[in-house]
Ligand SMILES: [Fe+2]
């Protein structure tokens with residue numbers, strides 16, 4: 001199949017033995033090394049009126065499990081992150097100028113993001129946690145994709161679908177491109193008419209995806225995610241529904257990721273973001289009403305009470321930045337922390353400590369977090385310490 005450039009075969013219905021035999025002959029007869037073989041198979045299936053089998057081209061995903069080196073892994077994650085931001089920009093420009101969208105590139109990038117998350121969740125999650133003012137929309141889309149992939153991975157969504165989940169995250173707010181900038185960036189209170197424009201973006205987004213034929217099998221998932229991402233677990237929220245519906249898993253995951261990312265970062269109208277503890281607390285409170293309670297649990301475990309990049313004060317009076325959360329939910333308040341020391345007029349990277357460490361004499365934890373601090377007050381750019 002690799003030689004013949006066939007990367008996907010999907011059966012959506014039971015296939016009769018005779019049909020399967022035809023398919024095998026068809027595949028076996030393909031030329032080697034012909035990139036467009038899948039088009040030929042597609043055509044043949046169409047000619048025979050077979051709709052229950054679909055075929056896709058082989059995509060060369062970077063399957064490198066080579067990044068044993070954590071520095072290289074970080075570098076790779078950073079590349080994926082910034083390339084994804086550019087991609088979202090490209091797609092938005094593409095839609096505006098009605099160009100054909102390069103869906104393969106998007107898929108490929110998200111596949112890389114999935115690989116990166118599978119190898120070391122903390123690298124991409126750390127990037128997503130870095131608060132950034134510029135280009136909120138693009139950063140936001142990529143962050144939502146990352147949170148969604150990481151959450152999806154934790155609940156056991158298969159790899160191929162994780163890539164689709166990433167795409168759903170990237171394009172959940174695509175409908176926002178039809179909202180005028182003046183409304184999006186308005187600092188004053190919005191008028192009811194302006195609110196109506198904002199609240200239309202899930203529907204507009206779903207419509208935009210429907211118009212883009214090149215999304216193929218992916219489109220149902222993308223449509224659902226765009227349409228459902230502001231609907232709550234109890235089906236309140238927007239758009240108003242005329243009929244009850246079951247929210248899709250993708251929709252629920254994107255809604256949760258979207259909510260978290262929107263609150264955790266500063267916006268034009270809110271200079272200081274909510275601290276993450278507060279948001280997670282809010283999520284817990286609203287589980288069952290706004291969010292799927294099972295997903296909330298997994299999400300909180302994933303982010304930790306002290307998310308990556310949080311500036312904390314320890315009981316030893318040292319300051320540190322959270323570098324890695326613990327897998328064990330019991331130890332959620334004991335992440336790995338990079339200590340900071342002050343020298344030459346600025347904060348510098350110090351030792352990395354694991355807050356699970358116990359003092360052998362006293363049998364107590366060596367260091368514990370007392371509280372979180374606002375990096376702005378210390379003129380600290382957390383990103384520098386994290387990447
Ligand atoms: Fe949205």
Ligand SMILES: [Fe+2]
Nearest residue numbers: 140172173258
């Ligand atoms: Fe959003």
